[in-house]
Amino acid sequence: MSASIDAAHVAKAFEETFGAAPQGVWAAPGRVNLIGEHTDYNEGFVLPFAIDRAAAVAIRLRDDNIAQLRSSYGAEGTVSVDLDTLSHDTMTGWTAYPLGVVWVMRQMGITIGGFDLYLHSTVPSGAGLSSSAAIECAVATAFNELESAGLSPNELVLVGQRAENEVVGAPTGILDQSASLLSTDGHAVFLDCRTQESTLVPLDLAAAGLLILVVDTKVSHAHATGGYAARRASCELGAEVLGVAALRDVVAADLPEAAGLLDDETYRRVRHIVTENQRVLDTIVVLDDAGPAAIGALLTASHVSMRDDFEISCPELDLAVDTALAHGALGARMTGGGFGGSAIALIPASVKATVRASVVQAFADASFTAPDIFAVSPAPGARRVR
CATH class of the missing domain: 3.30.230.10 (Ribosomal Protein S5; domain 2)
Structure with a gap:
């Protein structure tokens, strides 16, 4: 196993x-x-x-x-x-x-x-x-x-x-x-x-000379606490106001109209879900057409959306993403429910040591708790x- x-x-x-x-x-x-x-x-x-x-x-x-x-x-x-x-x-x-x-x-x-x-x-x-x-x-x-x-x-x-x-x-x-x-x-x-x-x-990362590096920020999160539930409530409110069964039914072309119907915070929550759904679909296409090395920009765009629209990132996650990107990552994003947890970086295997050392140093310079960094592969x- x-x-x-x-x-x-x-x-x-x-x-x-x-x-x-x-x-x-x-x-x-x-x-x-x-x-x-x-x-x-x-x-x-x-x-x-x-x-x-x-x-x-x-x-x-x-x-x-x-x-x-x-x-x-x-x-x-x-x-x-x-x-x-x-x-x-x-x-x-x-x-x-x-x-x-x-x-x-x-x-x-x-x-x-x-x-x-x-x-x-x-x-x-x-x-x-x-x-x-x-x-x-x-x-x-x-x-x-x-x-x-x-x-x-x-x-x-x-x-x-x-x-x-x-x-x-x-x-x-x-x-x-x-x-x-x-x-x-x-x-x-x-x-x-x-x-x-x-x-x-x-998702044969090894054949492409790539790996996924996980940066566990050691900022613990708990799904049962308020932040996650509040995001879900915002999504349910957005769906109700827009008259759809779920935000799955809203597409990018609907966003201008949604902006006029929703308060700013709810709109940004909705925009994240709509654009994130499209990024998943785009990632499938890119993986099939060009392979995993080409999906980096989609991963990074996902993080920006979670940071700015859904507001579930934190300084440690942002630092992990920014540092990885600055030292050779093809793309990086926080993963999971947010408010802590881990970031992932898609990197050429050849820069693993460089990215790891850079993130460790960046955390130390910021006086953050030392992260746990390890590679994972599909299992x-x-x-x-x-």
Whole structure:
């Protein structure tokens, strides 16, 4: 699944914790969104790819109705929950992600009894790389198999989204779970968030001598906090005033009229969604016609729109983008929900050391927390790994 997930190590940690071997280990990757930000809940277009960092869960079913959960980073030790009393009050902290999936699947009529679960993840938390969706998709994939639920990948996407929306409280769309569940090695996922139709798009960066460099700014974000919800509310207001089902139905030719109907802030939020949808479509065309080296300008334009129109960037993200562009990146943008997290830079592999050193120095000069910088490549989606 991933060079950064050792399934045998996860299985051993489970056995040391619970005294017996797990029935299996399942893993699901985090993701980088190449382009298409905040378009998912507006029924638009996105182009993410799974990365070679993942969440893995080892699970063994129990004969009772008790869930025991432990993670490699859970300072509280093993958490025990009676599934008969499962509620929003009992699904807290990191356990809200796996228990939220169980709650949703039980709500769907799928019988899930007690279980022991051990979680280990190499997806950085709060970095805008969908660490939460990786957990949800690993757990959903595991129970889909263990309980012979027969859910399709698209149905599992909606299980993860419901867990995120209804349990965690983050009003996200289907982008993250789709990337984690539908990706294949060496491809991005072109997703129509209205129809949930997806197409695999070749993204062979290595063959083009390119790589995606992730700059985790260490500015943590949380989707459940107000900024994300406020942006979604602005989009819903814009759609209502413009008389459309979703901003997916607004195109660039409609923007002059929209400017006369909306207040300035709402208009700029709408303009970002409309232009970002078009950038996703343009990126697909450019990838097919000219290859990944030609998409840099679209990535950078996306960042400018998120910075100025959607206002979800921050000084650290802007510095990462500007510095990467000044030292050889073909394009760069923040990725994820915003208000922190990570930026990505599309760079020739030959300038990796230069770009990395320049960003580290720029952060130090600005007295920002030192970033974590690493390369990612398109990886496979969720599956059983042991």
